Amino acid sequence: MMDPTLVITAACLVGICVVAFALLRAWQGWLELKRQELERASNKITSGPExxxxxxxxxxxxxxxxxxxxxxxxxxxxxxxxx
Structure with a gap:
């Protein structure tokens, strides 16, 4: 059969991969948000305030x-x- 240590190790490895993937998606979302804020700010500057x-x-x-x-x-x- 399977060794309990091997099962725990595999579960931990899968858990770490899931957390890393979630953090990567959050990081990409945050970067996209900042990119949109910069674009909005540059559009506001080029159009000029009234x-x-x-x-x-x-x-x-x-x-x-x-x-x-x-x-x-x-x-x-x-x-x-x-x-």
Missing amino acids: IEGGASAGAARIELADMKERIKKLEAIASGVEL
């Missing part, structure tokens, strides 16, 4: 509307009109 600080298009419109409102208030103050 306004300073890298705000999105919606935030840029809101900030632009706020600036226009401030300019109207300043022009009213400069001309002496009370709002």
Whole structure:
């Protein structure tokens, strides 16, 4: 028959192979994630942010509307009109 030590050794070897394979797959997945993050970051840099600080298009419109409102208030103050 088979020696118990041989069975335990074979089981340990199979277990180590399974763990090594799982760790290898996890490592490859992590590398792919980092590769995608780098691609996203490089695409963001090449497209350029719409306004300073890298705000999105919606935030840029809101900030632009706020600036226009401030300019109207300043022009009213400069001309002496009370709002």
